[in-house]
Amino acid sequence: MTWLITGGAGYIGAHVARSMLEAGERVAVLDDLSSGLPGRLPGDVPLVHGSVLDRPVLDRAFAELGVTGVVHLAAKKQVGESVEQPLRYYRENLHGLTVLLEAVVAAGIPSFVFSSSAAVYGMPDVELVTEETPCVPINPYGQTKLAGEWLVRATGAAYGISTACLRYFNVAGAARPELADTGVFNIIPMMFDRITRGERPKIFGDDYDTPDGTCIRDYIHIEDLATAHLAAARRLAERPGGGDLTLNVGTGRGVSVREMADLIAEVTGRGDLTPEVEPRRPGDPARVVAANRRIGEELGWRPVHDVRSMVTSAWEGWCLHRPQAVAGRP
Numbered sequence: 217m218t219w220l221i222t223g224g225a226g227y228i229g230a231h232v233a234r235s236m237l238e239a240g241e242r243v244a245v246l247d248d249l250s251s252g253l254p255g256r257l258p259g260d261v262p263l264v265h266g267s268v269l270d271r272p273v274l275d276r277a278f279a280e281l282g283v284t285g286v287v288h289l290a291a292k293k294q295v296g297e298s299v300e301q302p303l304r305y306y307r308e309n310l311h312g313l314t315v316l317l318e319a320v321v322a323a324g325i326p327s328f329v330f331s332s333s334a335a336v337y338g339m340p341d342v343e344l345v346t347e348e349t350p351c352v353p354i355n356p357y358g359q360t361k362l363a364g365e366w367l368v369r370a371t372g373a374a375y376g377i378s379t380a381c382l383r384y385f386n387v388a389g390a391a392r393p394e395l396a397d398t399g400v401f402n403i404i405p406m407m408f409d410r411i412t413r414g415e416r417p418k419i420f421g422d423d424y425d426t427p428d429g430t431c432i433r434d435y436i437h438i439e440d441l442a443t444a445h446l447a448a449a450r451r452l453a454e455r456p457g458g459g460d461l462t463l464n465v466g467t468g469r470g471v472s473v474r475e476m477a478d479l480i481a482e483v484t485g486r487g488d489l490t491p492e493v494e495p496r497r498p499g500d501p502a503r504v505v506a507a508n509r510r511i512g513e514e515l516g517w518r519p520v521h522d523v524r525s526m527v528t529s530a531w532e533g534w535c536l537h538r539p540q541a542v543a544g545r546p
Contacts, residue, residue, distance in 0.1 A: 223290030225252030396533020466506025
């Protein structure tokens with residue numbers, strides 16, 4: 217069986233590709249390289265430079281590579297950018313998915329894993345977010361992911377394709393430094409960036425109804441996320457011909473922003489840079505933590521990495537790409 221990973225040269229995609237390869241799966245990658253890096257992939261992995269919006273490229277790739285399953289990771293994923301550019305996000309994330317699924321149906325591919333997000337839930341007011349928690353996304357990014365889930369399930373049901381929608385929580389860490397996330401869009405790299413410039417990390421709001429007043433989130437190590445994809449892909453391959461899974465991918469453990477800031481200060485050795493507190497940002501819920509019982513029951517998967525290993529591995533990758541960070545000075 218050959219799995220085509222769309223967006224496979226990206227931060228998450230490269231980890232998924234390597235996890236699947238190390239487990240003995242055959243893998244190929246399609247990536248438009250708008251943010252992906254070919255160097256993240258082993259040299260023997262076929263890499264098709266192209267977009268999921270390009271139907272002829274998809275048709276050729278499926279035929280020439282003998283694709284029998286798809287792991288779809290290619291998408292735009294910056295929440296703020298999605299608010300500013302909703303048309304772009306709907307085109308890339310939803311129309312691109314439509315074109316891809318049309319090609320999947322035409323090629324008779326029986327298995328499809330979809331990269332979704334906890335953003336589909338919006339601002340849930342619950343202790344643990346289950347797969348039955350109402351989905352009320354509050355930005356175009358989350359909306360495209362929820363609509364994408366609907367489209368994936370409907371297509372699977374209509375054409376006998378086994379599908380899995382994986383709702384990621386907050387992804388962090390790196391399997392090795394060269395695979396680390398190079399973007400500055402999430403809390404850990406945002407704090408790394410300020411520390412590197414000799415500035416104090418920022419905390420947005422310390423008056424939430426939580427033990428230390430700061431937001432609580434569920435952080436999942438990228439290596440655990442990658443093994444979740446492997447487990448989902450193998451489950452679909454075992455049960456071709458229809459059926460769908462919708463699963464949270466998180467640890468079930470919450471970490472506050474204050475706790476994360478303290479851990480980052482410890483790992484980076486910059487405890488002298490005490491975080492500064494700014495007002496809350498609109499749309500930040502107090503607590504978003506995954507209930508992950510279902511994925512354990514369905515796939516036998518469980519996370520094995522802790523938050524310290526996420527921060528430590530992320531910092532090693534950050535320093536590799538930005539050597540000036542070692543000294544903690546710009």
